[in-house]
Amino acid sequence: MKNFRLQAAVIVLLVSTAFTSCSDDDNTPNTVTKTSLVTKVEGAVTGDINVEVPLTVTFSVDNNCGSYNKFIETAAANTKTIEVESKYEGADCGTTPTSKTVVYKFKSTAVGTYNLKFKKTATEFVTHTIVID
Template identity: 50%
Template sequence: MKIVRLKMVAFALFMAASFVACSEDDGVLLDITKKTVVTNVAGDTTGEVDKEIPLDITFIIDNNCGTFSKLIKETTDKTTIIEVEAKYLGTNCGSTPSTKRVIYKFKAPTIGTYTLKFKKSATEFITHIIEIS
């Protein structure tokens, strides 16, 4: 009986060891999203009601697995705070930061002065003011 039990324990240890064996790729799989910072905003500062104004936004990614995910916007009256969210997906991503670009299409529903504040850090912004006529 002890031999049977010993063989069962040995078999269980063997199976457990085979499940934790090395995987085929040695890189760590990243699959995360996180907010990142904007380094530059370029585009027109005037426009018309209900006409799109494209703004070229440059942002930083942490490594070569980073891509644009989405824009997070919070609007109060005619002021909008905008953050960029990056998605990191892949393996062997390295650790060299770089920049990426995305186009933000702004459209105003009424005449007035609109202030767009792009997050440069936790407390700083790149401000882009657009006059709509």
């Protein structure tokens, strides 16, 4: 009986491996991520504690396959350095850079003046200051 169970388990394992093996389908899109540069930030300059302040962030992508992926934040005291990460999916994307917009939501749990520095170039930033009352 133990031999039968072992043989059945081996057969099930082999069959399941055959059904889940990799296919040779090369049509899956390649996804690449990279940092995009911010050109403009618009929104309120004041806000309240624990209330989101939405900011419209305009950034540039290399071609029409580029889209927003996520924000990468580095915080130090009341200053946040923010980068936009874009993802590129697909083929036949063209070579014309284009602008995209995304909403960044800032929220603070303390009163103060906050400087949000969005990466414009390797050494320059678009700075947006928000005063939380």
